[in-house]
Amino acid sequence: MSAVRCIDLCKTYRQGDQDIKALDHVDLDIPEGDFVCLSAPSGGGKTTLLNAIGGLDVPDSGEVWVAGRRIDQLSKGDLAALRLAQIGFVFQAYNLVPVLSARENVEFVMQVQGIASGPRREKAMAILQEVGLEGLEDRRPAEMSGGQQQRVAVARAIVSRPALVLADEPTANLDSVTSGELMTLFVELNQMHGTTFVIATHDQSVMAYARRLIKMLDGKIVGDIDQQPG
Amino acid sequence: MNITSRLAWRNVWRHPRRTWLTIGAMVFSNALLVFMISIQFGMYELMIDNTLKAFTGHLQVQAVGYKDDLKIRQVVPDARSVAERLRSELELETITVRSSAFVLLSSEDRSYGVQVFGVDPEYEPRVSSIPGLVREGHYPTGRDAQEIVIGKVLARNLRVGLGDELTLLGSGRDGSFAAAVAEVAGIFDSGVTDMDRSIAEIPVGFFDDVFYMEGASHAVVIVTPDLASVPGIKSRVEASLPINEGLVVHDWDALQPGLKQAIQADISSAFFMYGILVILVAFSVMNTQLMSVLERTHEFGIVMSLGVTPGRLGTLVILETGMMALAGLLLGALAGGLVTLWFTYNGFSYPGMDQMAANFNLPSRFYPQVTVLTLFLGPAVVFVGSILSSLYPALRLHWLQPVAAMRAV
Structure with a gap:
């Protein structure tokens, strides 16, 4: 079954008096459990595609299917529910809530899901341990390094065991060592839990971890390569 | 949390x-x-x-319709007995009777139309501040004394002082001509010009004789310990009133809508x-x-x-x-x-x-x-x-x- 399916997806932005085609008739099928990298230069359309798949942005035309459900016509509330239950996001800039500790950031999503405080806390502690942040649970984002913050963001993204994790330039602000550690963590999570990963990047070292590399240029898919992860 | x-x-x-x-x-x-x-x-x-407390009281028992049309005929029969019974039932001493009539009050030189009240000198000081505002002379001491207390402005208008005589001319309860002479016993100064100009008080026994009231009065005035107790006391007074005598209990906001x-x-x-x-x-x-x-x-x-x-x-x-x-x-x-x-x-x-x-x-x-x-x-x-x-x-x-x-x- 497809984790993600995009059919003839188009999205145009207006910039000044110019129309920019961010997605130009994109067709894409990502099976469940896949580990995919979207590679494109800046402005190539990878973030727009991720946003469309995550229901954060509505395409001008075409269809987006996630876990067998068409999402491009869902209401705001249904999209929020879908993201809450099925999709985890990891952003370039970590984007943690600054006034919450690492554990609270992870717990926050579960609280919105309505999970009781006991199991919620237990799960948060377990996931933070899994991403290597044991002992740092009570630190706030400002008290952690970039790598640690991104691990918290990953923990937050996967704590509800979503079927799909969308990561937008997750290593852009990390050094090469931390970047490698994060990608290893992604691979482990993909292998352990069968979570589908779609990672937008233009970092060659990140692409090396992917089993499938989709290349984009000017909103079009220009290459779709199966590769042996390095 | x-x-x-x-x-x-x-x-x-x-x-x-x-x-x-x-x-x-x-x-x-x-x-x-x-x-x-x-x-x-x-x-x-x-x-x-x-x-x-100056005058109106918190509650008044009156004949139905008297509040809106101050006719001398609309009375509380045997008002002193009603007041006495209420004092005993409510265990409240701040209850008195009061009668009222419009008269022409004349001195040697001048005449003015005023509202004259028949008051009980024993109980009036407990429900009204006017007895305490008498600045010259004294408040009447006996129920039948032929004395009158007037306001400072009225005294000035009539050009009278303590001991001077005033003539009251009006209509009695039975429609007959009512007339009497009273001696100025006291002059009060309430600070409210309207009050000091337009009202006078005489003892209730004297009022009865002049206006042929036959024991009736126009109001039984009740001062309650505080505002909060007004509704409770009103209910008790209503329950205690004789049935079919056309009496009604008004509270302060009906008596003083202004x-x-x-x-x-x-x-x-x-x-x-x-x-x-x-x-x-x-x-x-x-x-x-x-x-x-x-x-x-x-x-x-x-x-x-x-x-x-x-x-x-x-x-x-x-x-x-x-x-x-x-x-x-x-x-x-x-x-x-x-x-x-x-x-x-x-x-x-x-x-x-x-x-x-x-x-x-x-x-x-x-x-x-x-x-x-x-x-x-x-x-x-x-x-x-x-x-x-x-x-x-x-x-x-x-x-x-x-x-x-x-x-x-």
């Missing part, structure tokens, strides 16, 4: 100075409202009490000013929350991308406002309560007030009335106003698009 509450609490303290300024505005307005409303309610009670209207008018104007104060605070809160929402647009975009609905974010904003407003309410009520409490014991006055108060037979200091209502009415309105003012910033979140929000700096 769940994470949403914790998040709201910590968001409130992201900018402590801004939060304290907003809470400070609430505390100041709340304290001011508590003080002003307490003073206002205390003054009303004093006004009502003094006005009613007093209630004056208070209502004062409340309206005062509450208009309080409303402006609340609106100013509400705008200050709206400004704070709007700024707070705008500077967190990016963050809101992130949490929306995680699946948090705009409704939940709106609730968060309202919760943050609620926390500030609650702090403002508690601190404001505390500060206002403490200040007002001090004045409750020490009284409130301003230069020149003692002279003015003496003219109206009022005490020279006002004592604010601290009750749960005066303590929390203003702060509760500020609280609600603050919550309402946060609805706009909260509603703005409904139009927020995650992608656009995340692009915000």
Whole structure:
């Protein structure tokens, strides 16, 4: 079954008096459990595609299917529910809530899901341990390094065991060592839990971890390569 | 405390100075409202009490229709027995009978139309302040004494003094001609020109003889221990009245509609000013929350991308406002309560007030009335106003698009 399916997806932005085609008739099928990298230069359309798949942005035309459900016509509330239950996001800039500790950031999503405080806390502690942040649970984002913050963001993204994790330039602000550690963590999570990963990047070292590399240029898919992860 | 509450609490303290300024505005307005409303309610009670104790009383038993048409025929039969029974049943000594007629009052030189009251010299001083306002001479001591007490202005108009004789000409209860001569025993000075010019008092026995009342009076006047006890005592008096004699019990707001209207008018104007104060605070809160929402647009975009609905974010904003407003309410009520409490014991006055108060037979200091209502009415309105003012910033979140929000700096 497809984790993600995009059919003839188009999205145009207006910039000044110019129309920019961010997605130009994109067709894409990502099976469940896949580990995919979207590679494109800046402005190539990878973030727009991720946003469309995550229901954060509505395409001008075409269809987006996630876990067998068409999402491009869902209401705001249904999209929020879908993201809450099925999709985890990891952003370039970590984007943690600054006034919450690492554990609270992870717990926050579960609280919105309505999970009781006991199991919620237990799960948060377990996931933070899994991403290597044991002992740092009570630190706030400002008290952690970039790598640690991104691990918290990953923990937050996967704590509800979503079927799909969308990561937008997750290593852009990390050094090469931390970047490698994060990608290893992604691979482990993909292998352990069968979570589908779609990672937008233009970092060659990140692409090396992917089993499938989709290349984009000017909103079009220009290459779709199966590769042996390095 | 769940994470949403914790998040709201910590968001409130992201900018402590801004939060304290907003809470400070609430505390100041709340304290001011508590003080002003307490003073206002205390003054009303004093006004009502003094006005009613001056003459009207809190309750009056009258013949049906007498209040609106002061005909001498509309009487309470055997009024002194009714008063006596009520004194005994209610265990209240502040009950008296009072009769009234319109007469032409003449001195040697001049004549004036006045309302003359037949009063019981034994009980009248317990229900009315006029006996205590007699500045010259004395209040009549016997029920049948042919004496009259008049106001200072009337004495001046009639050009009479103590010991002078005045002639009363009017109609008796049976429609006959009523006339008598009375000696000026006392002159009162209430400070209220209308009262000092237009009323006179004679002993009730003398009044009975002159106007052929045959033991009847026009009112049984009752002064209750306080305003709060009026409804209870009214019910007991109603239950105690003889059936089928056409009697009715009026309470003070029916007897003195002008007093209630004056208070209502004062409340309206005062509450208009309080409303402006609340609106100013509400705008200050709206400004704070709007700024707070705008500077967190990016963050809101992130949490929306995680699946948090705009409704939940709106609730968060309202919760943050609620926390500030609650702090403002508690601190404001505390500060206002403490200040007002001090004045409750020490009284409130301003230069020149003692002279003015003496003219109206009022005490020279006002004592604010601290009750749960005066303590929390203003702060509760500020609280609600603050919550309402946060609805706009909260509603703005409904139009927020995650992608656009995340692009915000």
